[in-house]
Amino acid sequence: MSLKERFTILVTFQSSLFALKIFSQRAFMVLPFELIEEILHRTPAESLIRFKTACKRWYNLISRDKKFMYNHLDKSPERFLRIDGCEMVQIMDPATGISSVTPIPHVFRDTYSIISMVHCDGLMLCICRGHRANACLAVWNPVLRKFKWVKPSVRCWNSDYFGIGYDNASRDKYKILRFWGPLSHPNDDKSDPKFEIKESNSDSWRVLLGAEFDGEVDLDCRGVSVKGNMYWTAENNNKDGFILSFDFSMETFKDLCLCPPESSVTRKLACFDGDRLSLLQQHYEEESPEIEVWVTNKLSDVVVSFHRYLSVTKPGAAALCFNMAITGYSVGKHRNIMAWCEGVDHKEDDGRNVCIKFYEIDEGRITKQIVTGRYRQIIYRGSLNTRSYVYVPSLVSIPGQRNKR
């Protein structure tokens, strides 16, 4: 059964659970508007987009009321987003395993394909392939299906690091950060600024003077945005792993805390419970390595540190996926890990069969495994490239884009 068929059947089934009773005419006419607001607070963003044309009052609430929008966003559950071979976007609800499929914006196919993304408030900061080693930047909201290119000051490199966040004083004024990576190539003629920042209501970048940090950000860490600030895994001059943070309100870097001391591990950072960080570690030299998850206390606390949250001693097939692909993952409050990743079913001489699976793992075993797709990779290209991301759908409009009046 194809994904689409499965999706259609499950949606129909869910609707029919209440179909018999709910939809007679004008049943909810008597409800006061404050109750309707409560209902709409719990309605997924994808449905709200359709409902905003129901009447003017709903339009004003959904499209223009910032307080409603942010309250709704803060209550919304996480989704997983995956870009499928540069053509389609799959968005999955991890609670049900149901995913929707829509075409990716035309511009992100082929020439400007997306290399990686950073999520903040339902907006995806997309780092796209440009010409040669240059990168292009865009901000995209998959629910609104809108995006806007972000012009660099001079140029961006694929190996630059990017961040998206906001000043706590004004959440709707998003900022984008850019700084060089060790593989970036600053221009010989004029110096490209190492640290620069751009605000949503401005077309130009501002050089960040006095912003510095010791150490180097991990090469494959694209950063995580939590409550308006950015976080990366990095290595200091003593070769210890630590978490580097950038505060968009103060516009400064800070060493947040040390990573749990382990050598020969891959580290993946993610947002946990809305206002904390989780760190997933795996030894990269072992065949079926144990997965360890550490989490921090609240990032707003004065001192932040990691404590062990769960260990998966025999992850089995899932372990390969975590190591092989750049995977977004999410740690649930029931001590489980969810991830949507690719693994190799089996290899043959002229290629390999790749299986895309959504996993839910708890401390003892894999509790859920859903195959969402398969494809055959004819020529072996090294590590699998497709990325999945954790994101929260929102109605936040693209910064700097003029809204409908």
Place this chain on the structure above:
Amino acid sequence: MSSNKIVLTSSDGESHEVEEVVARKLKIVGPMIENDCPDKAIILQNVTGKILALVIEYCKKHVDDDQVDASEEAKKKLKDWDEEFMKSPDLETFVKLMQASNYLNGLLGLTCQSVEDSIKDKSVEEIRESFGLENEEEEAIPRNTLELLKTQDLRCFLNPNNCFRFFL
């Protein structure tokens, strides 16, 4: 913990005696006990007996919600009970239950979530029908056509719901 009893009376004179801790699940009750009704007999003007009985049934089931040591199995059982509870009333009763939950300030999460579950996949026309909303398409719900054309994937024109917006 003392087992104080409260008497809740509906608008049509039906009385129910319940434990204070059960009654307090309805946030409106607390201030009433403290300020208006020291003799612990509370009259709920906006709720009929039939609805009040349902509300009390819910409160009794959820009286131990704040205890954190409930097992996963117990939580699942409660969730299943909630689902059944929401399905059982007929539509008219369900709407009255919603209104009561708003007035009493309890069960709100459950009733609103139930409605949300049923409406999220509905079309706009069905939403208008159900909520008795005026179709205001003729007024200027503004569209900046050119901007939309620039940013949207052209495949969106294949969706008939989108087409007429661009060609008003």
